[in-house]
Amino acid sequence: MLTDLLRATRAHTLALAAPLSDEDAQLQSMPDASPAKWHLAHTTWFFETMVLTPYLRGYCVFDERWPRLFNSYYESLGPRHARPQRGLLSRPSLTEVKAYRAHVDAALADLLPHAPAESRTLIELGCHHEQQHQELLLTDILHAFSCNPLLPAYDAAPPPKAAAPEQAWLKHPGGIVSIGHDGNGFAFDNEGPRHQALLAPFEISNRLVTCGEYADFIDAGGYREPLLWLSDGWAAVQAQGWQRPAYWLEDGRVFGLHGVQPLDADAPVMQLSFYEACAYAEWAGARLPTEFEWEAACGLPAFAQAADQAWQWTRSSYAPYPGFKPAAGAVGEYNGKFMVGQQVLRGGSLATPPGHARPTYRNFFPPAARWQFSGVRLAR
């Protein structure tokens, strides 16, 4: 089953990159985003470094100059190529990176039949890690394409038509709830330890805010009224000249994976920053849920669009759960060191690989980030 997960994950990444030319795969449109080629290589480096080198006897690093190029942020694993310069790596070529993938896949296949338990844990982590990069590959290439005046489509097929359920408020009684992962099946370290939290009664929307609803906010002058915004948010509006979500065009159309399309009023609004999510909620007379409210409510029967449309900004900043301890070794840098200055998003998006997300899953981005499939679910 781990074999299946590994094979499927590795194949899916390649499939996602298939529509991209060598040139597309090279694009880095901002320091926060990475080239598709880099995602292909970095996820491979992860297996090579965390699994093959320590656990496969006789394994030779594919190219000893590459770990420096494809280490993302692991201080314990030595110096790294500067993040904003990932787009300057025309060499190795996409072809060479694919050969790297094949080399590592073969070595993993060698290892798997007699892989010790710790290595199996790391392989599983590597798969989930790669799934995270599958979504980033899509969000990053979409951002890069959005910088090209030709606005190329990642996928030339027409987009699915959205159908928004009627909005309704779901009631939750509050009280003591269990939060975090229970240890059955895979979870990232930041989802635990499972613990109890006390919630006041609250209501949460059954669905995400739609593009039509968000357009009303814009039409009502939402981007011109400072009192709706957090102070940092209003500063961002002014400094960046925000007037609408990141991929809404001036002409009323919307850019996305399927290229430029008419605005679909029923589709969930996406590519919003936390600041915009909060301002919208303020304007709508509501608020964002905390991540604990979200987790407690997501099992309610009418809770729609939980994980298949857009990640949902919460009012919770990303912080360690009580008793959190990062894993030992390099993988301990995976999550814990980012626990400041970011907001938690819950759910999952249309770009999240199937099977990747969980109710306890904690995604996180800085409050100004607006190139993700990030939307709003209201609470009150």
Added chain:
Amino acid sequence: MLTDLLRATRAHTLALAAPLSDEDAQLQSMPDASPAKWHLAHTTWFFETMVLTPYLRGYCVFDERWPRLFNSYYESLGPRHARPQRGLLSRPSLTEVKAYRAHVDAALADLLPHAPAESRTLIELGCHHEQQHQELLLTDILHAFSCNPLLPAYDAAPPPKAAAPEQAWLKHPGGIVSIGHDGNGFAFDNEGPRHQALLAPFEISNRLVTCGEYADFIDAGGYREPLLWLSDGWAAVQAQGWQRPAYWLEDGRVFGLHGVQPLDADAPVMQLSFYEACAYAEWAGARLPTEFEWEAACGLPAFAQAADQAWQWTRSSYAPYPGFKPAAGAVGEYNGKFMVGQQVLRGGSLATPPGHARPTYRNFFPPAARWQFSGVRLAR
């Protein structure tokens, strides 16, 4: 009694500014800090705008060009002089600002005998607001003096000698605790609503980390070991070249309100950023308390240095309590709009005016801020 509070508060601000020359009172050493003269004027503007104009019949604004200069961040009260340019206001002079203070004080004295209840609430708020600026006046002038190679002393008297209690861990059983202000007496809106929270059992230190202990962290290479730091913290260490707390000099001495002094190993370490506080805690095998743990524990019998030495960074980001609603009107901008991207500090400092802080008090600063009297109390 409100009369007494007002008179004492207004007088104390002037007393704090007394050691400063006209030139000193003009200094703005960074965008986040303000000149002492500006603090004197802004706190006066607050009373004029929030209290006198709406509630004192026939009150004339002292100078109609000034509100634009001394409005800090109230969007609902019109355009403002840019914050980073406060140090460029040589006019009005310090003398004129003092005349402004006298004018407003006299008008408040006229109003007080027959002030309606809402205005009394606002006068009380104005006093606590001014007390906050009293501390800022000190931290800001200290930062400005730290930029002068002559390192002038705000107060030429020798500093008090610290006496650190023996370190001990205080146990708290956890459970459901009440958090936030109960409404008896003054509190800022961000201290409420009072609500219940659920805590796991924890231990908290009876005192703050000392300079001697922090020096050990430095000597052990704390500023050179990335694995001790949050990712943003390590980026700050490298970008800013941090090697020690903000006012520790290369020669081992420490700059402060009393000028340059030998390091006092027993004194609490101060002028730390949140990042440094976290890195120290990590090195010490402990962590920072949450703001809820701090509030629950601060009444424990042996809990020393609660509010008289340094504010204590907590692991809690600054966010609204459940059910929080900002006040109506301009004062609604007082607190709520800053509730993202900042960490809560609890306690109080040697620069906090007596009577200002409370166990429920929530101070907040960005995680990189290191010009406040901010220190560390460990938990585990």
Added chain:
Amino acid sequence: MLTDLLRATRAHTLALAAPLSDEDAQLQSMPDASPAKWHLAHTTWFFETMVLTPYLRGYCVFDERWPRLFNSYYESLGPRHARPQRGLLSRPSLTEVKAYRAHVDAALADLLPHAPAESRTLIELGCHHEQQHQELLLTDILHAFSCNPLLPAYDAAPPPKAAAPEQAWLKHPGGIVSIGHDGNGFAFDNEGPRHQALLAPFEISNRLVTCGEYADFIDAGGYREPLLWLSDGWAAVQAQGWQRPAYWLEDGRVFGLHGVQPLDADAPVMQLSFYEACAYAEWAGARLPTEFEWEAACGLPAFAQAADQAWQWTRSSYAPYPGFKPAAGAVGEYNGKFMVGQQVLRGGSLATPPGHARPTYRNFFPPAARWQFSGVRLAR
């Protein structure tokens, strides 16, 4: 006579600073400008360092911590307080700086009667150096006042009314001309060596461009037409949002030493960058003169407004004359090291102290500078 020059120069600086409060004298509104107090101290430091310490036996430096504060840019004289932080020096106070001036003046008086020849040369240089700072003191305080929404007047007296002569083109036959200072009387090192240059015949305007003429350029869309501008100039227009000269207000009035005044159509336009000067000339079907043309023409009988209104941007970049050698010692850093990236201005301004400028005088500023009394004389 050197005694007279010294006494008059030193007194004039104090007279220029007399209208300024201690707070005014502290203002630094941008890195390129310096506080008036700093000008008072730096010019004094120049005499102390260049003259008294080497030539007055037994002279004691006034305060040994100060040279670091008041050295402007002399690398050979040790480390300096960072230029952008000059406005943070509330200490020493203006009073102390005046005492410093008195101390140095007294020492210079002691030295003068038996000053060796080299020291007399340096005293003369110090006087001319101080005269340069007299003009900067005015341009810098004017910039600082322009940043204060109250727009205070340096001089409350009404401004002199301008009278523009009728515009006329003066013909110069070109040919071989002598350029540079002939060594009779004082000149800065950058004015020599005197040498010959070959000019083509040219015409030059008898007077400066007026505010009225410049207003026509603005009305004709001059700030919106990229083809009129040098590439760097157009980039500055867009990046800085330039729409008119630096001190022209949106309401049509003009800020200056006499505060806010109606635009005087006959007065020379000032506070222009080189870019604006070039764009205006292009629009007017003319060009800027070279510094050699200017020097050759300035003696023509009808050549008006040579040195009493505004410095005149030339098309010449600031470069060494053939055979130029900086002086030996620290004063060798006075001029030569700035000979790149700046344009030469010729003439003099209403803020230039009487007797300071000469036909061979070479003023210089970066092309984007617009806080000087800098205007335009056309050539063709």
Added chain:
Amino acid sequence: MLTDLLRATRAHTLALAAPLSDEDAQLQSMPDASPAKWHLAHTTWFFETMVLTPYLRGYCVFDERWPRLFNSYYESLGPRHARPQRGLLSRPSLTEVKAYRAHVDAALADLLPHAPAESRTLIELGCHHEQQHQELLLTDILHAFSCNPLLPAYDAAPPPKAAAPEQAWLKHPGGIVSIGHDGNGFAFDNEGPRHQALLAPFEISNRLVTCGEYADFIDAGGYREPLLWLSDGWAAVQAQGWQRPAYWLEDGRVFGLHGVQPLDADAPVMQLSFYEACAYAEWAGARLPTEFEWEAACGLPAFAQAADQAWQWTRSSYAPYPGFKPAAGAVGEYNGKFMVGQQVLRGGSLATPPGHARPTYRNFFPPAARWQFSGVRLAR
């Protein structure tokens, strides 16, 4: 003959791009540099826009969305894709750009037999324009490769071995010399009008400064001695951490078109900024020639390495010659608008296409630029 020039020029560009992968051709390593693919397309756009659209009846623009992408800086030709984002154009692909080239080449072949005289002038300009981009294509890809830790070689062949002639000073008597192009054959507008200049007698080196000589400067502490540097140069040294020429590695080897090679002491030093050139000259007791001296001397019999090794920084800033008028129309933006803030380089380099340079040729770059084949010839 124009046909031959066009065919050869167009073919040579493709030949230069031949060693580059699609990914290499996409690289933009800094705002001042452009991707190879962009050079291929922009030079083609130049012919399409300046020649085909106005002069070939019935010509259809290859893709009407492309002119916006490949216009470099012509304000008169409409809005442009932002220069720093040229590296984000993965579409059109390199293949499509080559098809664009073929389409335009075919149309030019159609036009040539009956091309009117003005169009022939523009075709000739287009060829010389493309030759300029041939050199930029090489310098830009070399810079991009220098940002890749793998330091790929553009050309795997070994570099030619340099042979430095014995250094000697060539005497020039000065006097009135003719400067600028005489109109026989092609020249850029900035090379005229031809005019007379007056030179003092001078000496100029017979050859360029070698790597060995420059290494002596470094060993003597040249990068640590502020008094050798122009003020802006020393600021650059400190801000950028310069310690050696741009492509000299820490280990003593040198990166170039042939990859990493041992330092060749006899080879001319290259990839120097103007600041470094000046500092070296100062250290060597010499100076840089003016562009007029260079032009007057370059015909002296022993004048070696005139145009085949490295461009030679001159002490002349880039300014219009007396009587200079840009051409009418869009091509008038070609040169004139850059005539401020740059230094003239004379000669030519190993990357300059054969036949491109002339003794009157004026190359120009900002003084901090160090990614060109730019070196030093001394004068005195």
